[in-house]
Every structure is written in C-alpha cells, then in structure tokens.
Amino acid sequence: MGCELSFYFDVRLAFSAPVTEHNFLLRCIPADAPEQRILSYTLSILPRSAATGIGEDAFGNRYCSGRIESAHDEFRYTLQGTAYRDDTMRSKADPPGFYRYPSPLTRPTGELRAFFESVPQGGSPLEYAAGLSARVHEHFSYAPGSTAVSTTAGEALALSKGVCQDYAHVFIALCRMAGIPARYVSGLPVGEGASHAWAEVWADGLWHGIDPTRGCAAREGYLKLCVGRDYSDCPLERGVFSGSAMQTQAVFMKVTDQ
Amino acid sequence: MQELLNHSNEINEQLARYGVKFGIYKDGAFNERLFPFDPIPRQISQGDFKALEAGLVQRVRALNAFIHDIYHEKHIIRDGVVPEEFVYRSPGYLAQCEGATPPKLVYSHISGIDLVLGKDNEWYILEDNLRIPSGASYPLIARTLCRRCSPETFQKNKVADNRNYGMLLKRTMDYVNAGGINVVFTPGRYNAAYFEHSYLAEQSGAVLAESGDLFVENRVLYYRTDRDPVRVGALYRRVSDDYIDPLFFEPSSLIGIPNLMDAYMAGNVAVINAPGNGVADDKGIYYFVPKMISYYLQEEALLKNAPTYLPYFAADMSYVMANLDHLVIKDVAEAGGYGVIFGENLSLAQREELKKAIQLAPRRFIAQEVVDFQEMPVSEGGSLVERKADLRAFVLTGEDVTVWPSGLTRFSRDPDSFVVNSSQGGGFKDTWILCQ
Numbered sequence: 001m002g003c004e005l006s007f008y009f010d011v012r013l014a015f016s017a018p019v020t021e022h023n024f025l026l027r028c029i030p031a032d033a034p035e036q037r038i039l040s041y042t043l044s045i046l047p048r049s050a051a052t053g054i055g056e057d058a059f060g061n062r063y064c065s066g067r068i069e070s071a072h073d074e075f076r077y078t079l080q081g082t083a084y085r086d087d088t089m090r091s092k093a094d095p096p097g098f099y100r101y102p103s104p105l106t107r108p109t110g111e112l113r114a115f116f117e118s119v120p121q122g123g124s125p126l127e128y129a130a131g132l133s134a135r136v137h138e139h140f141s142y143a144p145g146s147t148a149v150s151t152t153a154g155e156a157l158a159l160s161k162g163v164c165q166d167y168a169h170v171f172i173a174l175c176r177m178a179g180i181p182a183r184y185v186s187g188l189p190v191g192e193g194a195s196h197a198w199a200e201v202w203a204d205g206l207w208h209g210i211d212p213t214r215g216c217a218a219r220e221g222y223l224k225l226c227v228g229r230d231y232s233d234c235p236l237e238r239g240v241f242s243g244s245a246m247q248t249q250a251v252f253m254k255v256t257d258q
Numbered sequence: 259m260q261e262l263l264n265h266s267n268e269i270n271e272q273l274a275r276y277g278v279k280f281g282i283y284k285d286g287a288f289n290e291r292l293f294p295f296d297p298i299p300r301q302i303s304q305g306d307f308k309a310l311e312a313g314l315v316q317r318v319r320a321l322n323a324f325i326h327d328i329y330h331e332k333h334i335i336r337d338g339v340v341p342e343e344f345v346y347r348s349p350g351y352l353a354q355c356e357g358a359t360p361p362k363l364v365y366s367h368i369s370g371i372d373l374v375l376g377k378d379n380e381w382y383i384l385e386d387n388l389r390i391p392s393g394a395s396y397p398l399i400a401r402t403l404c405r406r407c408s409p410e411t412f413q414k415n416k417v418a419d420n421r422n423y424g425m426l427l428k429r430t431m432d433y434v435n436a437g438g439i440n441v442v443f444t445p446g447r448y449n450a451a452y453f454e455h456s457y458l459a460e461q462s463g464a465v466l467a468e469s470g471d472l473f474v475e476n477r478v479l480y481y482r483t484d485r486d487p488v489r490v491g492a493l494y495r496r497v498s499d500d501y502i503d504p505l506f507f508e509p510s511s512l513i514g515i516p517n518l519m520d521a522y523m524a525g526n527v528a529v530i531n532a533p534g535n536g537v538a539d540d541k542g543i544y545y546f547v548p549k550m551i552s553y554y555l556q557e558e559a560l561l562k563n564a565p566t567y568l569p570y571f572a573a574d575m576s577y578v579m580a581n582l583d584h585l586v587i588k589d590v591a592e593a594g595g596y597g598v599i600f601g602e603n604l605s606l607a608q609r610e611e612l613k614k615a616i617q618l619a620p621r622r623f624i625a626q627e628v629v630d631f632q633e634m635p636v637s638e639g640g641s642l643v644e645r646k647a648d649l650r651a652f653v654l655t656g657e658d659v660t661v662w663p664s665g666l667t668r669f670s671r672d673p674d675s676f677v678v679n680s681s682q683g684g685g686f687k688d689t690w691i692l693c694q
Contacts, residue, residue, distance in 0.1 A: 021473070023473070023474070023505065023516030023517055024505070025505040025506070025516075025517060025520070051475045051476050052476070053476050053477035053520065053524070055477065055520050055523060055524060056523075057354070057506075057523075058353055058354050058355060058356035058357055058358065059353075059356075063520075065474070065477065065505070065517045065520040067473065067474065067475045067516075067517070069475075096353075096356065097332070097335070097342050097345075097346055098346050098351075098353040098356070100346070101343070101346040101347060102347075103353075229353060233353070233354070238504075238505050238509060239505075240504050240505065240509075240516050
C-alpha cells in the first residue's frame with residue numbers, strides 16, 4: 001500500500017538591506033522513519049559561503065544548522081528528493097512520555113476544559129480522537145491572518161478561528177486532556193503549495209495521523225517534515241542576523257505521488 | 259574576632275566599591291539587592307565538615323545520576339520510584355534535551371545546596387540549586403578583604419583556605435572540556451551578577467564573554483579574537499536555559515548564542531551546567547532525593563531533608579489537611595521565597611481557602627514541617643543580635659565530587675523571619691571550615 005513521494009521546495013528570503021552574521025536552523029529535511037523512508041535528498045543553500053552542519057534533535061527531526069558571516073541580501077534554500085511512505089511499517093516503540101503532557105502552546109485553559117467536556121467520550125481511543133478532531137473541525141473556521149505562530153491553543157479556541165497550526169494545537173490539547181498521547185506534525189500533503197500542520201495520536205500501539213483542518217485522516221499522501229510537542233518545537237525555519245532589514249519570503253513547495 | 263568587627267565598615271565599603279550585590283536568577287528574573295556583610299563568620303569544625311561533605315557528595319552524585327536517567331532510559335519512572343508527572347510537568351524539565359549526553363556524563367558541575375543547622379544539631383537540606391547557583395564569589399572576596407584587614411585573625415584561628423575556588427572551578431571545566439578554551443558566558447555588564455561572572459573568570463583563568471563574542475559554525479563553538487577565532491571546549495554559562503539559544507529555545511533572546519544547542523548535542527562543547535538539569539532541583543522532586551540516593555547508589559541518605567509531604571499521595575494529603583496550622587506550604591510553581599506560606603499565620607478562612615487550592619491541584623504544592631533552626635550572632639549597630647541563617651554549600655563535579663571548604667552563609671535581617679533568601683533582604687557571612 002506504500003507510495004513514493006517526490007518533493008521539491010524552493011524558499012527565498014530577500015532582505016531590503018544587506019545583513020551579516022546570519023545564523024539559521026532548518027527543519028525542512030523530511031524525517032527518516034520506518035513509515036517514511038527518505039530514499040534520497042539534496043539540500044542546497046545560497047549564498048554558497050554558508051557553513052552548515054546536519055544534526056538530529058530530541059524529537060527525532062533531522063535539521064540543518066548554519067551560519068553566513070559575510071553580507072548578503074538573499075538567502076535561499078532548495079530541497080529535492082524522494083520518500084517512500086508506507087503506514088504498514090509504522091514503529092511500535094512506546095511514545096516518549098512528554099507527548100502525554102501539556103506543552104508551551106497547548107496548556108489547558110478553562111475554556112479548553114469546557115470545550116473538552118462538551119465532546120462525548122466513547123469508543124476506542126482512536127475513535128475518541130477522531131471525534132475530538134471532528135468537533136474541532138466543525139467548531140473552527142479557517143481564517144488566515146487571524147492568528148500568529150505564537151498563538152496558543154487557548155487563544156485560538158477563544159477566537160474559534162485560525163489556520164492549520166491552531167486546529168492542530170487545539171486538537172492536541174484535547175487529546176492530551178483525554179489521556180491520549182499526541183504530537184504536532186509539520187509537512188505537506190500531495191497537491192498543496194505550502195506547508196501544512198496536522199497531528200498524530202497514539203492508539204493501539206501506533207501513531208495515527210489525523211488532520212483536524214481538513215477533518216480527515218492523514219495517511220500516505222502526507223509528507224512529514226518534522227514533529228514536536230507543538231509548533232514551538234519544530235518550526236521549519238528559524239534565523240537570526242545582524243542588520244536592519246525588512247524580509248520578504250517567496251515559497252515554492254510541491255509534493256507529488258507517482 | 260574583635261579585629262574583624264572593628265573593620266566591619268571598612269570591609270563593607272570595599273565590597274560596595276567592588277559592586278558586590280546579590281542577584282538571584284530564578285525563573286527568568288533577577289532580584290538585585292545590596293548584600294551587607296557581617297564579619298562574624300560561621301565556624302564549622304573539621305569533624306562536622308567531614309560529615310557534611312560526605313552527605314553532600316552523596317546527594318550530588320545521586321542528582322547527577324537522576325538527570326542522566328531522566329533524559330535517557332527513565333528507569334526511576336518505570337520502576338515507580340518517581341511518578342512521571344513530577345518530571346514532565348516540572349518547569350525545569352526540557353524535552354529539547356532528551357537524549358543529549360554531555361561530555362563525561364556530568365550534568366550538574368556546580369551545585370549550590372542550601373542547608374540549615376537544626377536546634378537538634380543536625381543539618382537539614384532546604385533545597386538544591388542546580389541551574390545557575392550564584393554566590394561563591396561573596397565569601398571568596400570577603401575572605402580576601404578580611405585577610406588584608408586582619409591577617410593575624412587567620413594565623414590565630416586555623417581556617418581552611420577557601421581561595422582555591424578558582425582552581426576547583428578550572429579543574430571542573432578542564433575535566434569536561436571537549437577541546438578548546440574555557441569561557442565564562444555572561445548576559446552582560448547590566449546583569450546583577452556581572453561582578454561574580456568577571457571575578458570567577460579571573461579566578462579560574464577563563465575568558466569572560468558575552469553573546470556577541472561567541473558563535474557556532476559547523477557545530478563547533480568559537481570565541482572571536484582580533485585574529486582567528488578560537489575554539490571553545492567548555493562554556494560556564496550564567497544565562498538561563500530559556501535564553502541560551504534563540505534558535506532552539508526562546509526566539510526573542512538577544513543574550514543567547516544561536517545554535518549553541520547544536521554544538522552541545524554534537525558533543526563539541528561542554529555546557530556548564532548542562533541544559534535541562536533544573537528537572538532535579540524542582541521543589542516537588544526534592545521530596546524524592548533520599549529515594550534517589552537509595553535507588554541509584556544503594557546507600558542511605560546521610561543528610562536529611564526537612565520532613566516533607568506531597569499532597570499528591572493520599573496519605574500525605576490527609577496529614578496536610580489535618581495539620582495545616584503548623585506546616586509550611588510551598589507553591590512548586592513559584593520561586594524565591596514568595597510562594598512560601600506558613601500555616602500558623604493564616605486566618606481560619608484563609609486556611610480553608612488554601613485547603614481547597616491544595617485539593618484542586620495537589621501536584622502544585624508541597625508541605626513541610628517547620629525546621630527550628632539555630633540562630634547565629636549578627637552585629638547590628640554595635641551590638642550583637644541573634645538571627646536565622648542558612649548555608650549554601652558549593653559542590654563541584656569533575657573527575658571527583660568536591661565540596662568547597664567554605665560556603666555562603668546568609669542570614670535574615672528580620673528577627674521573626676525563617677526565610678533566609680537574599681531576594682527577601684538579608685546579609686551574608688563568611689563560612690570558616692576549621693582545620694581541627
């Protein structure tokens with residue numbers, strides 16, 4: 001049942017004035033896991049003077065750290081490769097304990113608790129989680145620009161609107177309240193032109209992808225880039241630099257199945 | 259002793275000129291106070307020190323084993339000794355440090371263990387400070403000034419020399435150094451403890467650096483110089499976990515080093531103390547330290563905790579509910595002494611309110627018996643008064659675990675206060691370890 005996914009990302013960051021001492025951390029290299037084997041990938045970074053290293057973080061994500069010392073007004077990275085997705089190969093190893101507890105962006109609030117209690121319990125843990133996802137999906141309206149990357153689950157619920165990240169955070173907070181381990185996933189479904197966020201829940205000894213924004217399961221058509229307790233653990237890209245400049249970003253991202 | 263009392267003003271003036279203030283860095287905030295020096299030292303006999311030393315060495319070894327276990331196999335959770343939520347809900351636990359293995363497996367290189375001497379002549383541990391315990395420089399510089407004012411005092415009294423702290427610190431850094439120079443990493447000159455940072459750098463022969471002086475490239479930490487950058491092998495950081503690296507932790511931090519965690523996880527630099535070690539100095543975890551000692555070392559704890567109850571456990575909850583009027587309640591979420599409530603000071607209504615709060619969130623509170631600890635003479639306006647005092651012992655972990663033969667004795671200035679935290683006001687004394 002597996003499928004091969006090819007991916008191609010081209011991200012360009014333009015600065016209005018030259019910047020120096022630019023340090024960055026990219027988590028865009030897809031995770032190599034039993035259910036998602038990375039067959040090949042090439043990451044290239046401009047300017048070429050960038051000094052980089054590859055590492056693995058506490059959540060199992062492969063990242064690229066780097067530094068560009070000299071002045072530059074454009075930063076660009078391209079990543080292309082192929083992955084083999086096969087959900088029958090999912091690992092049966094116990095999830096880390098921290099996926100059962102609140103994280104910085106998913107702390108329970110009174111409102112989250114009340115919302116949680118409005119969802120009927122029942123069925124298997126996976127059915128319960130699917131019910132929570134459905135509740136989030138119907139309660140929220142998708143509204144780009146209404147929230148920011150630092151918006152918490154509690155804040156998003158108070159607005160009842162947001163983007164995929166907010167849907168995922170609220171859903172994860174609810175799962176953890178229900179005692180179901182849950183984690184945040186950043187990635188890209190086939191056919192989308194920008195990064196997406198969903199969640200995985202631990203039930204019956206396996207991780208199951210659930211996409212509360214779309215209100216469906218997240219299976220082999222989803223390329224996983226990185227995971228964490230919430231967004232703050234795994235932004236696709238972070239950077240700091242010296243200089244006073246405005247940034248504009250142009251993103252091209254594509255995943256296709258063959 | 260009279261000699262030292264006569265020089266009291268002179269010594270305090272010199273301390274003020276050096277900028278000796280006390281700043282406690284806790285939960286991301288500094289409390290800065292003038293920190294008056296009282297010249298009457300705390301004296302500990304050689305025999306008492308030996309006993310204290312054995313207990314502190316044992317405690318720090320167990321804490322170090324605990325931190326390693328928590329970020330790796332978690333045997334102590336699986337074996338049911340420490341409930342997992344005390345770990346995962348602790349603000350000091352950092353999931354980002356899972357699997358990180360520091361050079362030579364040292365996590366708590368410099369530990370500041372706070373104790374009090376009970377009226378029963380026994381030492382009781384008040385708390386363990388494993389993140390950035392400060393204060394070693396105060397008795398160190400006070401001793402130097404006292405020796406200068408009154409050298410004969412130290413000839414008459416056989417006092418262990420405490421001026422080896424810089425050497426102990428250097429040895430601690432050298433042992434874990436992953437190749438390169440030793441650096442003391444300070445948030446900068448506006449930090450209340452900047453005096454201590456610069457003084458300790460000087461004493462240990464390390465370079466004092468701020469974030470702009472350091473950078474990471476190819477997973478290696480470097481110090482900038484006028485010529486080629488120099489590799490850093492050990493970083494004694496005085497910046498808290500949240501702020502050490504804007505790419506791995508708090509993104510708004512301007513005092514951190516981008517990608518420091520990357521260099522650390524690659525094993526290319528020792529970070530002193532290791533990020534995430536605050537999981538072991540949590541007020542809730544404190545309760546479990548004697549259990550850790552028997553779990554990891556198969557030894558009985560030599561030093562006592564203050565008798566502590568966790569309302570999380572049903573039996574402890576009923577005890578706390580029945581005895582709230584004579585217990586101290588500590589809010590695990592707060593630090594610095596402000597979250598400490600003495601049951602006897604509460605009105606009946608307040609007591610009922612606190613009981614409800616404890617029942618609602620048992621994990622958030624610990625309860626302790628009030629330890630009646632000894633008072634010490636303090637000179638105040640030319641006469642001697644009795645004040646409560648504690649002791650912060652500094653324990654350094656390198657190849658061996660060493661207790662510095664001195665320590666920071668802090669006293670309360672309020673005669674009725676049991677809280678000897680410098681962020682609540684108070685002063686300090688030198689601590690003499692006698693040679694016999």
